């Protein structure tokens with residue numbers, strides 16, 4: 224297993240800035256918790272906090288706000304179980320491998336050939352959550368997830384290929400960044416974390432990802448009405464490239480290179496047939512690459528990290544990662560429900576603990 228230099232390897236000044244930042248966040252959080260009747264976000268001294276992603280110039284960055292909001296909700300990498308909204312528990316199997324947060328050893332990666340449409344609205348001063356499309360919704364979900372757990376985040380705006388479908392940008396983008404990380408977590412814009420408060424380490428533990436697994440992906444569904452639709456030439460289901468956990472192992476670069484070069488028909492005769500037709504790079508990986516590196520690919524059942532609630536085939540209901548092949552607007556609904564949970568928890572706390580003495584109890588209903 225290759226270890227990447229962690230944040231601890233950086234300069235002592237960086238460490239100092241980090242601990243000062245943590246202290247400020249704590250103080251700020253304490254103030255926000257204790258004095259809800261004031262609105263602490265709008266005034267006060269500018270407390271600039273270094274962040275591993277990027278610092279903002281505003282007095283209090285969204286970075287701090289999100290981390291504060293999720294502090295009471297965040298699951299540990301070894302949390303015994305995750306509670307679903309309906310009350311069910313998803314239990315973590317014994318002997319988890321990842322006990323600590325991996326921080327900036329993890330990159331959350333977005334990859335698009337187009338800029339965000341919502342940025343145009345923003346630049347015109349017309350940003351409105353209700354009008355943004357699912358692409359921005361999905362990408363905001365991924366960015367928020369990186370903020371909550373302190374992972375690195377990048378949005379790569381890639382140039383289209385001239386001879387192949389846009390999704391072929393994935394292998395080279397992964398190859399160009401994996402050397403700096405232990406894991407890259409890649410998601411399509413229509414895929415999103417179901418539980419923003421559950422760190423990727425928890426899922427790696429749950430799925431038993433070991434140091435040999437260069438790729439983790441979920442299978443596509445198998446539909447008896449269209450048995451060949453998602454199957455390769457050996458009748459094996461493709462793995463969906465809409466969600467990938469890529470681990471920095473000795474096999475990762477060779478796999479990414481083989482994948483990227485697949486349509487050149489050198490190592491894999493006839494791979495160029497997947498330059499344009501569905502499912503492009505996903506078919507190439509399924510038809511060729513995985514057969515040369517089978518033991519380094521962890522194939523999850525579809526339902527673990529593919530599909531969404533309501534899908535019948537193969538029970539692909541997006542247990543941890545949802546991938547909306549259709550009804551893509553629901554990406555925004557999931558994100559909204561997650562954020563609303565985090566925002567309203569401290570408001571509920573105020574009512575539960577009568578913070579600021581907002582609750583007046585009356586014994587009898589008379590006019591004094």
Ligand SMILES: *[C@@H]1O[C@H](CO)[C@@H](O)[C@H](O)[C@H]1NC(C)=O
Nearest residue numbers: 307308309310311312540542
């Ligand atoms: C809760 O939802 C999950 C799917 O998200 C399902 O598997 C489970 O059976 C449900 N539990 C209850 C008690 O309804």
Ligand SMILES: *[C@@H]1O[C@H](CO)[C@@H](O)[C@H](O)[C@H]1NC(C)=O
Nearest residue numbers: 445447450454457458459460
């Ligand atoms: C193809 O695989 C599916 C399961 O994924 C199986 O049910 C089906 O019988 C297989 N078809 C053939 C022709 O082997």
Ligand SMILES: *[C@@H]1O[C@H](CO)[C@@H](O)[C@H](O)[C@H]1NC(C)=O
Nearest residue numbers: 456492493494495496497500
């Ligand atoms: C190459 O792909 C074409 C198009 O799918 C197919 O007709 C042909 O049989 C393939 N050749 C080989 C050797 O697999």
